[in-house]
Amino acid sequence: MDNLSPNLPSPEALDSFWMPFTPNRQFKAQPRLLVSAKDMHYQSHDGRQILDMTAGIWCSNAGHNRPKIVEAIQKQAAEMDFAPTFNMAHPKVFEFTHKLSKLLPYDLKRVFLTNSGSESADTALKIALAYQRVRGMASKVRLIGRERAYHGVGFGGISVGGIPKNRLFGPLLNGVDHLPHTYQPEYGRFIKGEPEHGLDSAEALERIITLHDASTIAAVIVEPVAGSTGVLVPPKGYLKRLREICDKHDILLIFDEVITGFGRLGAAFGADYFGVRPDIMCMAKGITNAAVPMGAVAVSNRIYDTFMQTSETPIELFHGYTYTGHPLACAAGIATLETYAEEGLFARAADMAPYWQDAIHSLKDARHVIDIRNLGLIGGIELEPRAGAATARAMEVFNKAFDAGLLIRVTGDIIAMSPPLILEKSHIDQAVEILRKVLSETE
Numbered sequence: 001m002d003n004l005s006p007n008l009p010s011p012e013a014l015d016s017f018w019m020p021f022t023p024n025r026q027f028k029a030q031p032r033l034l035v036s037a038k039d040m041h042y043q044s045h046d047g048r049q050i051l052d053m054t055a056g057i058w059c060s061n062a063g064h065n066r067p068k069i070v071e072a073i074q075k076q077a078a079e080m081d082f083a084p085t086f087n088m089a090h091p092k093v094f095e096f097t098h099k100l101s102k103l104l105p106y107d108l109k110r111v112f113l114t115n116s117g118s119e120s121a122d123t124a125l126k127i128a129l130a131y132q133r134v135r136g137m138a139s140k141v142r143l144i145g146r147e148r149a150y151h152g153v154g155f156g157g158i159s160v161g162g163i164p165k166n167r168l169f170g171p172l173l174n175g176v177d178h179l180p181h182t183y184q185p186e187y188g189r190f191i192k193g194e195p196e197h198g199l200d201s202a203e204a205l206e207r208i209i210t211l212h213d214a215s216t217i218a219a220v221i222v223e224p225v226a227g228s229t230g231v232l233v234p235p236k237g238y239l240k241r242l243r244e245i246c247d248k249h250d251i252l253l254i255f256d257e258v259i260t261g262f263g264r265l266g267a268a269f270g271a272d273y274f275g276v277r278p279d280i281m282c283m284a285k286g287i288t289n290a291a292v293p294m295g296a297v298a299v300s301n302r303i304y305d306t307f308m309q310t311s312e313t314p315i316e317l318f319h320g321y322t323y324t325g326h327p328l329a330c331a332a333g334i335a336t337l338e339t340y341a342e343e344g345l346f347a348r349a350a351d352m353a354p355y356w357q358d359a360i361h362s363l364k365d366a367r368h369v370i371d372i373r374n375l376g377l378i379g380g381i382e383l384e385p386r387a388g389a390a391t392a393r394a395m396e397v398f399n400k401a402f403d404a405g406l407l408i409r410v411t412g413d414i415i416a417m418s419p420p421l422i423l424e425k426s427h428i429d430q431a432v433e434i435l436r437k438v439l440s441e442t443e
Contacts, residue, residue, distance in 0.1 A: 008031060009031075038065045051407065053407060061421050066289065073291060096337075097296075103268055115295055115329075116293055117258035124282050125254075139216055140215065144177050147180055149162040195235040195236070202245070219280070231379060253279050255282070257271070259378075263346035292328045292329040352377060356374065377419055380416050383414070383439075408431075
């Protein structure tokens, strides 16, 4: 790597930014910078093309620097850079949420806007707790998450989340319990798509409800597919069974669709793909193609109407953010939804999914690979951990892949990939070829 590149910041500048979820000391010894992006590629600071097989961080679903989205942001910035949405608003926030509501499944037609997936998760949990209170069920205060779940980094999200190292911040929310995760290798590895076995893991919800009593439980929150902990695909019928149990016990079901939303599985949302209706749905990432930060929480008409009809105060929900419904984010969101529709990107993802599945499973015999999981345009390749050095092998693969012109994600000792929906078969072939070579060269 050319550390003398004119695009490389000074050592003093490198020290100024405390990087998230990053071994900062290692990075600053050998920086990897991205300086531009277009469609399926980034350009590194030393002038190399990097094939993006992660859509940024699961978020640039339509690819990078798309003209329609860029132009919408530029036009909005020149017209009005910011407007508050407390006791007033601007036209684009209504235009965007109305357009989004037409895409949302079932009766999830009321939208509360946030600025990130973390904010969406915490907002959804607050709405669930407040809903139980305003409808006269104030005893329903417990929340049920799932092991190996990721719901952002707010205190609500890490409380219901199931990543141990994310939870090392002292006391978290009270009254939280966790379902077991859905990954069950005892039923077999290298399974393509949804596992046939393992539905019994949903029955754990009944046991948790029996332990705490349904009268104390407000909501269950799950990702339709757990992405950030290694692409954990639910067994067939799992989400449907959770829905049945929640209905039986009068418990809200929240889907965190920050990753699975906006075409990732070949349908608009995981709720569409699996045919299961949540009461509340979290969104972010692909909602604006990541061009401007935004998140959202959609709720059923029943939940929204309950707040409107029963609130004893003029403000029905004491919650919000300075940047809720930011004009630039709304402009980006409108252009993003139009791009998805005009280019048929959700259907394109569905069409590409079989080729993607066969391609990544062709790495079954590659060095160090012990399992592969996939659904839609998501793939997880699990590596055998290096003795006494968990995550070290995957980080070595990440670094070697970047140097070879491929951007992947690693979570633990798992390679995760989620390419932009505009990819071609040639991009898949290139990524698999690079990965096979890199794995063969990894100690």
